[in-house]
Amino acid sequence: MKGKSIVNNWLLILAGLLILVLAGIPSLVQANSGQESSELANTSYGEPEKLIAPLTGTVSIFDGAVGKEDGHNVMYTTAKGIPAKLNVIDLDNYKLLRTIALEDAESTWAHEVTVDGDLYVATIGGGAKLWKYSPETKDAEVVATFPGQTFPYSITSDPEGNVYVGTYPSGNVYKFNPKNEEVTNYGKMINESSKQYIRSIAYIDGNIYAGTAKDKIIKYNIASGEKTNIAASLDETGTVYDMDKVDNRYLFIRYNDTNNGYIYDTQTQEWLDVIVPNVRGLHVEEESYNGSVYYMTPDDKFMSINLSTLEITDTGMRYGSGLRGADWVELSDPDLPGKSLVTINWSGSVTIFNIETNQVIERPSLVEGAPAIMNKVKNGPDGNIYISGTQATEGAIFNPIDNSTVSFKLGQGDSIHSVGNKMLFGVYPGARIFEYDTNNEPADNNPKQLFQIGEDQDRISDIISADGKTFVGSIPDYGKLGGALTLYDATEQTTPIVYRNIVENQSVVSLAYKDGIVYGSTTINGGLGIDPVAEEAKIFKWDVENEQKIEEISLSIEGINNPQTIGDLSFGKNGLLWGAVDNIIFALDPDTLDVVKSKKIYPDGALHYADWQTVDLEWSNDILYAKFDNNLTAIDPETLVSYKITDAKSFTIGDDGNIYYSLPSNRTLLYKVEVTSAGLIQEILDRYHSSEDIMQPVYAELTNKLEQAEHHLNKGDKSQAIKHLNDLLKHLNKESMSKFISDKAKNILNTKVENLIKTLSPEDESPVNSIPLTNPDFEEPLTDESIPGWTSAFQEAEEHYHEISGERSFSGDSSLKIVDSVRSASVALYSDTIDVEPGVEYMASTRAFTEEGSASFLLRFYDNDGNQVANYANHFESMLGQWEEVTTQGIAPENAVYLRIYAYTTSYQIGTVYFDDINLWTNQE
Incomplete structure (x- = not known):
């Protein structure tokens, strides 16, 4: 299939556009101006090509909970994805019972099993949602959403089975009542900035306790609405990252900055006289065992603290992680008598701490x-793509030559x-720089941490790099x-x-370097949880030798006032x-x-x-690519x-x-767009000549052949250009030249030259006759609330409907x-009749954008009495998460008089799908 070729002759484009699309050539990229540069005009972009899901080495889990x-x-437990x-x-027989996809969700930090035995999961991705899983029906469904919230970080419940959720960015607490399915918003727990976390939460005796990222622990009385900061006396700063109720009386909490733990008695409303040092997240159990609470430390020690004596004891047991959910379980294993504390780690392994035998048993991950x-x-110096x-x-x-991947350890x-x-690699959290040596294989010390910035910095x-400095x-x-x-100084x-x-x-947020000067751009935003005080982002110059800022400016461009963020920068x-x-x-x-x-x-x-998001810039073959x-987007710099x-x-x-990228709609998959032009081939030749991957005898001959091809292209003689490109391939692949x-250079050049030949070669297609349709691109205004040229086949309602939308369009x-x-139910739009x-x-054909779910595209033939006599359907699902061509075809039966085209979600399909640019044609002359 040919790529999206950009040409200068717009009259020729407009005359041939429909024929090209119907012949299977991807539609031309639309320009913002009629004027074009020669390089961009002669560059062809192929259709998106799905390559691989590169990050498949581990399971990622943040939390778990035990139930019956x-x-x-x-x-x-829920795996991120x-x-x-x-x-x-099943903990008793240790087997995976089932895996359920939580559609449109990406991950969760919060599971809660209520008094009724139901599981609630607060998910991130596609907006904040609360899911309910029933151990009886074995089904999971969304029971509540929290508009305007993106991260429901914390969850707890009360003795009546009500569920409470703490969110970001508003710092709200919500209650879900499973009896009437009502959601109550108790509002912000604190109001110190526009973005707030409720990172941890607990419920005891009519009070919600909300752990914030602003030092505070808010006691919220549900009946009166009164709020009290119970942490005022602790003299702690940072996030109350963990908080668990214990014995329905105590709160065991941890501050993330210091890893100090504290215990609050909700009956006496006092903090116990102890600071528990070196507490590791994320949880402790909700019931003490023989009066003691068990927790982990950063140096892998399994510790306990007695709630009466406040004595801290090292159990001697060791575990190399934090407690991601922790619950007491009486297992059927006779070797594990009494209660065992069960948790799950990041990779899905279940770990059992048996107090009576002092055993730590880790069972292999069963998690799907x-x-x-x-x-x-990012492209690397070895030609591989680093992810x-x-x-x-x-x-x-990722190796683009053989489409293989190798994993390495990295945050x-x-x-x-x-x-x-x-x-x-700039790694979050902690603003750390890691270095990977591409000459060596991944290992425990490759990549290695090069340095950490410190100075309250968190994100790179x-x-x-320039002049030996980074x-x-x-x-x-x-x-x-x-x-x-x-x-x-490297x-x-x-x-x-x-x-x-x-x-x-x-x-x-962005840097560039030239002649001893660092050029930088900024954002007014700082870390999360604090509002900016500056009014506009700036551009600055920094003198490296003299270690001083020499200039700072506001950006003066018409239409830009007080920009929040400026960048990227690139020479x-x-x-x-x-x-x-x-x-x-x-x-x-x-x-x-x-x-x-x-x-x-x-x-x-x-x-x-987003707060710190810039416009990423990268150069290739004198074309500026900007996201x-x-x-x-490709931009001609002239x-x-x-x-x-x-x-x-x-x-x-x-x-x-070529362009390698991830999709906004599904960032688990790596895609490629093939880029082809004579100028790009010359750039690749020059680069490989400089690196001595191509020596002079081959370089000179290949360059000569390419120049001759370009000469004929400039004259409009494609056949002679193709001849010289074929000569180039012959010379490139001579055994004497190897x-x-x-x-590596030979493989890339072979592919590039072959693609250019395909792009220039005429399509060997049968004649194409386009058949006019009424309103095929849905641009005509509605007539009496109906779409001209199209009719709805079924009655519609709030949960199943169609509309003309300006949210997305392939064209227009x-x-x-x-x-x-x-x-x-079904939703179907069908066209006016076509003889x-x-x-x-x-x-x-149609261009379809499958936001979620699946849909169908149909041709239906009818006889003279309006009876359907043939049906040709293409049932398609979520594909690239962007506009794609969907086609269907069929031969008209002997008794067929007319056809209709259908855009359709059948009774077995659900989804949100956009249709645009519908075409109909035949090869009949």
């Missing part, structure tokens, strides 16, 4: 996981940078303002020098400093920081950014003509010039949206 099911003790998967493990979610992708995960313990190395890498033969936003931009910890620029491996508040109260070949802000690309004179050129790429209000929000290529969450350009070229401004959330000729094959 059919008389057996069971462990409930898209979708998240609830696992039910899902591919982990990618965070960043970090979100809330992960592993990264991955959440928020930034990745290539320097020499090393890859640097950008890394660059420069790091960072964002501070929760509740703090003031990011930093950090300098690390040649001397000295202690990094941290320059905080380069721009007062702002974070550094182009013309020496200009390029950057982006919101929906605008711009270039600065690096000496004066004056704006040389700028352009609005997307309409105002069309893009939405505005999730819109990966004319600023731009084209959207695809939706992307993170992207990089490989050694082969000693002058590496296998609108599309047909079908929403069907019940299996007992047919018996015995002729008819083909139909």
Whole structure:
């Protein structure tokens, strides 16, 4: 299939566009201007190609809870993924009973088994939701949602079976009543900034206890609404990360900054006279055992504290993790008498602490996981693609030549940078820099921690290297303002020098370097949980030798007022400093920081950014690639003509010039867009010649053949261009030349030249006759609330309906949206009748965006009495999470008189699907 080729002759494009689409060539990327550069105009972008789910090495679990099911003790736990998967493990027989996909959810930190035996799970992803799992029906369903909330971090319940959920970003507490399914919002527990966590929660005797990220523990009396901070006397700072009720009387809590534990007696309303040192998260058990509470320490010790004597004892048992849920269970195993404390670890292994025998038994993971979610992708010096995960313990190395992956140990890498033969990863939390040596295999010390920034920094936003030095931009910890620029001398491996508040109260999000000067851009945002005080982001210059800021400016571009974030920054070949802000690309004179050129790429209000999110920039073959929000866009740096290529969450350009990226809708999968042009092939030749992967005899001949091909292309003679490209391939693959070229360079060049030949070659297709349709792109205004050219086949309701939507469109401004959330109904739109000729094959296509679920695209033939005589259907499910072509075709029966085209969700399908640009054609001359 040919790629999306960008050409100068717009009249030719407009005349042939329909024929090209119907012949199977992907539609042309729409330009924002009629003027084009030669390089961008001659570049072809292929259709998105699904490659692999690279992060599959581990199961990621944050929490678990023990319950009863059919008389057996069971462990409930949820593996992070898209979708998240609830696992039910029989602890008595130690086997996996079932796995249930929690659709549209990604993960959870909170499970709660109520007095009724039901399990509640508060999930993250697709908005904050509360799920209920019944041990009787074995089904899970969403029973409550919390509008405006993204993270329901904490959950607890009361003796009546009511469930309480603490959320972010509003810092609210909600109550769900399972009897009437009502949700009560008790509102914010504190109101100190616009973003607040309720990170832990407990219920005792009519009071909710909410652990915040602002030092406080709020006692909320449900009857009176009175709020009291019971932690005022503790003199602690940071997040109350963990809090569990014990014996329905005590609160056992832990502060994340100090790992100090405290015990509060809710009856006497006093803190017990003890500080429990070195407590490890995330939980303790809700019932004491012989008057003692058991907990973990960071050095793997299983400890206990007696609630009466406050004596702390080392049990002698060891466990290399925290307690992710902890419950007492009486197991049927005679070797484990009495009660055992059961927990689950990050990778799904169940661990049993038997108090009577002092045994620690770890049982292998039975959890069915899902591919982990990618965070960043970046091309490496070895031609491999390096991938970090979100809330992960592993990264991955993807080899584009053979599509293989290798895993390595890594936390959440928020930034990745290539320097020499090393890859640097900025890992959260703790603003740590890890170094991976690409010349060696992954190992316990590869990657290794190179340094930690400190100075209240928590997230690495950008890394660059120059002149033997590494420069790091960072964002501070929760509740703090003031990011930093950090300098690390890689040649001397000295202690990094941290320059905080380069721009007062702002974070550094992007860096570039030239001639001893670091250029940086900022965001007014600090860590989560604190509101900004600065009004606008800035651009600054930092003199490395003299260790001082020499300039700081506000960005002066029409249409940009008080930007929250500016970035990325990147130098182009013309020496200009390029950057982006919101929906605008711009270039600065690096000496004066004056704006040389700028352009609005997307309409105002069309893009939405997270607090520290910048517009990622990367260069390839004199084309600037920019990711505005999730819109990966190619920009000509001379004319600023731009084209959207695809939706992307993170992207990089490989050694082969192709785009490798993750999708916003499913970040577990790596995709590729093949990029093809003569100029790109020359760039690859030049690069491999510089690295000595291609020696002079081969380089000179290949360059000559490519120049001749380009010469004929410029004259419009494609056949002669193809001849010279075929000559190039013959020379490239001569046995006598193999000693002058590496296998990697030969493989990439073979693929690139073959793709260019395919792009230039005429399609060997039968003639295509397009059949006109009424309103095939759903752009015509409604007539009496009906869609011109289309009719609804069924009665619709709130849970199953269609509409014309401006939320998504493949072309134009609108599309047909079908929403069907019940299996007992159908939604179908069918076209006006189209006359047919018996015995002729008819083909139909649509562009479909499957947001979730599945749908159908149909051709139905009818006789003269309106009876259906043939049905040709394409039932499709969630695919790329972006616009894709869906086709169906069929031969008109002998008694067929007309056909209709259907966009449809059948009674067995549910989903949210958009349809656009419907076409009908036949090859009949």
